Amino acid sequence: MNSAVPVLTVDGPSGSGKGTISALVAQRLGWHLLDSGALYRLVAFGAGRHQIDLADETALAEYAAGLDVSFELVPGATEVRILLEGEPVGAAIRTEACGNSASRVAALGRVREALLQRQRDFRQPPGLVADGRDMGTVVFPDAEVKIFLTASVEERARRRYKQLIEKGISANLADLMKEIAERDARDTQRAVSPLKPAADAVVLDTSEMNINEVVDKVLALCRERFDNLPQ
Numbered sequence: 001m002n003s004a005v006p007v008l009t010v011d012g013p014s015g016s017g018k019g020t021i022s023a024l025v026a027q028r029l030g031w032h033l034l035d036s037g038a039l040y041r042l043v044a045f046g047a048g049r050h051q052i053d054l055a056d057e058t059a060l061a062e063y064a065a066g067l068d069v070s071f072e073l074v075p076g077a078t079e080v081r082i083l084l085e086g087e088p089v090g091a092a093i094r095t096e097a098c099g100n101s102a103s104r105v106a107a108l109g110r111v112r113e114a115l116l117q118r119q120r121d122f123r124q125p126p127g128l129v130a131d132g133r134d135m136g137t138v139v140f141p142d143a144e145v146k147i148f149l150t151a152s153v154e155e156r157a158r159r160r161y162k163q164l165i166e167k168g169i170s171a172n173l174a175d176l177m178k179e180i181a182e183r184d185a186r187d188t189q190r191a192v193s194p195l196k197p198a199a200d201a202v203v204l205d206t207s208e209m210n211i212n213e214v215v216d217k218v219l220a221l222c223r224e225r226f227d228n229l230p231q
C-alpha cells in the first residue's frame with residue numbers, strides 16, 4: 001500500500017451525494033478519484049454481457065480479477081469516460097437495474113477480494129479521493145480523512161430521480177424509494193464489508209445541506225488535516 005500518498009475516503013449509501021461531492025472535491029484538490037461503485041457496476045454489466053450467472057461467485061470473481069477496464073479523464077469535466085473491454089459504457093452502467101445487480105455481486109466476498117488491489121492502485125500522488133461503501137473501513141483503513149455521508153431515504157430518492165431524469169433515463173419516485181431501501185438493507189446487512197461508518201469517520205447528514213455546503217465542509221476537514229492544499 002502506498003501509504004505516503006494522502007487519501008480522503010467518502011462512504012455512504014446510494015444517493016447520499018457521494019459521487020458528486022467526491023468528484024467536486026477531487027477537482028478542487030487536483031487529486032485522483034476512485035469511483036469504486038463503478039467497478040461493481042462494471043462486473044455486473046460485464047457478467048450480463050458474457051452470460052455469467054449473478055449467483056456464480058467463482059465465475060464472477062474470475063471475471064472481476066481480469067476486468068478489462070480503463071478510466072479516462074475528460075478534460076474540464078467531473079465525470080470520467082469508462083471503457084469496458086475497449087468500448088465506452090457510459091450511461092449503461094448508471095441505470096437502477098445495473099445498480100441493483102452491482103449490489104448483488106458486491107455481496108460476494110471473492111468478488112470484493114478480486115477488486116481490492118485494483119482499488120488500492122488508484123492511490124497515486126498527489127492524493128486520492130475514494131468514493132464507495134467500504135473505503136474507510138476496508139480498502140483504505142489508514143486514510144487520513146474519512147467522511148460518511150447520509151441522508152433520509154426520501155431525500156435520496158428525490159435526488160436520484162432528478163439525476164436520472166437529467167440524464168434522460170426514465171424513473172418513478174415511489175419505485176426508487178423502495179429500491180433504495182432494499183439496496184440499503186442489502187448493503188448494510190451483508191456479511192462481507194457491510195456499509196457502516198469507520199470508527200474514525202466524520203458522519204455528515206446532508207438531508208438539509210446543498211452540494212456547495214457539503215463540499216465546503218469536506219474541504220475544511222481536509223485543510224485541518226493536510227498541509228499545502230490548493231485554495
Ligand code: C5P
Nearest residue numbers: 036037038040102103106132133134187
Ligand atoms: O455507488 P454505486 O451506487 O455506484 O454502487 C453500486 C453498488 O455497488 C452499491 O449498491 C453497493 O452494493 C456496491 N458497492 C460496494 N462497495 C463499494 C462501492 C459500491 O459494495 N465500495
